[in-house]
Amino acid sequence: MSLGDEDGYGNDSGRSSDGYSTLGGTRQTRTRLPDSQGGDGYGPRRPARKSRSLFTVIGVVVLLLAAIAFANMGGGDGGNGGDGTSGSNGKKTGSAPTAATGTKPVTGKNGEIASGFAHDEQGAQSAAANYSVALGSAAMFDRNQRRAITTAVYAPAVAAARQDALDKVYSGEAFLANIGLNTDGTAPAGQTFISRSNPVGTKVVKFNGDTASVAVWYSALFGLAGEGSKNPVSESWFTNTFALTWIDGDWKVTDFTQKDGPAPVGRDQAASPAGEMADAVEQFGGFTYAR
Template sequence: MSPGDDHEGYGGTGQTRTRYPERPGDVYGGARRSPRSSSRSLITVVGVIVLLIAAIAFANRGDDDTGSSATGTAGQPKSSSTTASGEAPVQSKASGIPTGFAHDAQGAQSAAANYAVALGSTGMFAKATRDTVLQAIITPSRVPGLEAALDKAYTPEFNQSLGLNADGSAPEGYTFVSRTSPIGTKVTQTSAATTTVDVWCGGLLGLAGTNSTNPVTSSWFTITMKLEWTSNTWKIVTHSQKEGPSPVPGDDKASSADEMAKAVEEYGGFTYAR
């Protein structure tokens, strides 16, 4: 799915990192992953996606999307869709998440990209920070239902199946990685009150650490968000997720556990605004 750095306001899960000596056969060592390890990792990632999509669908039951199709969706995007708007980036934040986006199509796309980052952050795996994220980006009338649905998805058992502690924090000596990076956005529907945006994303999920049974793997997916203008910013009414579009995997060598953990700590994510 998921379900942002400006990660500082909602991604804190008490990450810890310990240096380990390289060992032969380490998944993150110089050798490429074995088919068995790759299959197990793929099953884990697919399981996460399926579970979160089910939770989102439960929360969105009964919603009727009456927006009309936006013009220009059949053809290729114009060059203006990826150029700077000339508008000043938003300055305000709610719980570390940008807010106060412009009341236009570009503002909706920027909001959707930032919200995708938040939904894919490590903070979603612990109830306190997850509720903070939802309250910042979901339209108020939808917050209670989505909180309840995701509480049923992010259970202690689910966290432990990913190698986390029951509360969603990383075990000592490991760094938990859950990060979403928007690749592009497009408006698919619009009306006087709402705008629907697709956000194409790349994601990372797993535990960085020697002997991790759930090493960090990458995935590609698209999040669809129906946004409404409320409280002088865009908020999510409903959102869903599907796999792809996915590029052909490259021939890159997997990094060591220490390199992966260090990269996550040293490279912050982005605030998206156009």
């Protein structure tokens, strides 16, 4: 964003007649515009946009409910839920600043997913962040890739018990139709399906040696980019809390819960054309997330 775009820094900003009245050494003055509606002195805010594609809302909600249903099937042991309370031997931890620890976060990868996380709180946070990206990716809509992801992310017993249920959810014709995909999970001709999770931060809710509960706050891009899309790419915010267990030298998911937000105030920023959005997702690769 250029200086000319920010309130009070437009091209019409005048010079001050006071030789000692400067802003950043440029002798430009900040001009406050009148606000007839009693705003903050910089002009009235543009009203929030209220229109949103029904298909976008349905698609995201159905997708998230499907993931939650998969994670909660069979009950789980409930020992590492995301309620923020510690067990009899557990350790409840508060928030920690997002800063580098100096410890190598990961030593390898399992397919396309990072693996070999450290057997400590940092490793549990790194695992949860990377697993949230994998579970929220467009690859989950392809049967073979989905099975590879669940095998890499979930504890073996959990993945084996729930593969069929997950296949039914992601291959359901009604579900795919609601989000605008073909019956085989692919995007219609001329459109690009986008599903990407972008972690903002992590927090250890509970840690007890071989078990951990880690919350991941992230934004999600979801929809179809392309001409004629009825489900344009939109952004949502969620927090997933993962129950993790140390199994065979790595952290694995045994359960997770999800809630909306925290969501920031939307900025009045023009949406990019469909082609530009599709190109961006294809050209900008993802990260290996770590503390």
